[in-house]
Amino acid sequence: MASDPGCGTGPLFSLAGQVALVLGASRGIGRACAFALGRQGARVLVNGRDAGRAARTVRELGEAGIRAEAVVFDVDDLQGATAAMDAAEARVGPVDILFANAGVQHRAPLLEFDLADFQRVLFTNLTAQWALARHAARGMAARGHGRIVFTGSITAILGRENVTAYTAAKGALHALVRQWSAELAARGVTVNALAPGYIRTDLTQALHGDGEFDAWLRRRTPAGRWGTPEDLASAMVFLAARESGFVTGQILAVDGGLSATM
Ligand SMILES: NC(=O)c1ccc[n+]([C@@H]2O[C@H](COP(=O)([O-])OP(=O)(O)OC[C@H]3O[C@@H](n4cnc5c(N)ncnc54)[C@H](OP(=O)(O)O)[C@@H]3O)[C@@H](O)[C@H]2O)c1
Structure with missing residues (x-):
């Protein structure tokens, strides 16, 4: 008889005793994933630029019984950000799980897209995520354990107008996931990486009131609706868990079937 493979002998995906740093956790997808990680037992470090918004999320996490604290920094300030990450680790212990999720959008037609806007979006969405995740990865590699999850996008899988900088950054993140997995x-x-479809957050606010887009999206998405930040939560926990240690280099679309269909 085969021996017990061990799966399911305890609660799968417990994050008890682990520290999770979520970049861009004050709102939207990051906030929902902070709740999900915390509910599985992780202690959560909540990053954002806006101290008031980060503090509110920390308060809400606390009300849900989750140990959380704010780590306020602008990811574009790499020196300040790495110093804040080091200080947080000195207070609460090493980061086991990094969700590199902070991101911005700038919409304009390709032929009019300003180079400064292109560089700004690329820096926040790609360079800063790369630099801060690498900073965390050094400690993880030294300790022999870590989980890094980037937020990609289905715009890196399917072309879409007006988001050229965003697409360039997310496409590079998708490539990095595979390249980093080879080294780590x-x-x-x-x-x-998680590759969200269209999720109703502040980032997509410009599209919420656009009836034509809304109707197109509902028709085009097999699930027939916009995503919610909470739709990302279970996928985040899955990728963060110790039990998922053989899952690496993957882009997990969470999009109601949009990128799987024509
Ligand atoms: N919504 C979608 O449909 C969708 C689809 C695919 C991918 N994504 C990606 O998902 C991630 C989260 O997006 P979201 O929709 O949740 O957006 P959101 O609601 O606008 O939240 C963005 C988060 O990122 C933080 N942030 C932005 N720039 C930052 C900076 N320079 N330094 C530190 N924090 C910064 C914000 O902090 P503050 O509150 O302090 O500004 C906020 O917590 C992004 O990477 C985005 O590209 C979203």
Whole structure:
């Protein structure tokens, strides 16, 4: 008889005793994932630029019984950000789970897209995520365990007008997930990405009131609706769990079937 494979002998995906840093956790997808990680037992470090918004999220997490604290910094300030990450680790312990999720959008037609806007979006969405995740990865690799999850996008899988900088950044993140996994898997660090479809958050606010877009999206998405930040939560926990240690280099679309269909 085969021996018990061990799956399911305890609660799968417990994050008890782990520290999770969520970049861009004050609102939207990051906030929902902070709740999800916290509900599975992780202690959550809530990042954002706006101290008031981060503090409100920390308060709400606390009301839900989750241990959380704000780590306020602008990811574009790499020096300040790494110093704040180090200080947070000195207070609460090493970061086991990094959700590199902070991101911005700028919409304009390709032929009019300003180079400064292109560089700004690329810096926040790609360069800063790369630099801060690498900072966390050094400690994870030294300790032999870590989970890094980037937020990609289905705009890196399917072309869409007016989001050229955003697409460039997210496409590069998708490529990095595979490249980082090649370097970090043997060190106990997995690297994956969530690729959300259209999620109702402040980032997509410009589209919420656009009836034509709304109707197109509902028709085009097999699930027939916009995503919510909470739709990302279970996928986040799955990728963050110790039990998912053999899952690396993957882009997990969470999009109601949009990118799987014509
Ligand atoms: N919504 C969608 O449909 C969708 C689809 C695909 C991918 N995504 C990606 O999902 C991630 C989260 O987006 P969201 O929709 O949840 O957006 P959101 O509601 O606008 O939230 C963005 C978060 O990122 C933070 N942030 C932005 N720039 C930052 C900076 N320079 N330094 C530190 N924090 C910064 C914000 O902090 P403050 O509150 O302090 O500004 C906020 O917590 C982004 O990477 C986005 O590209 C979203």
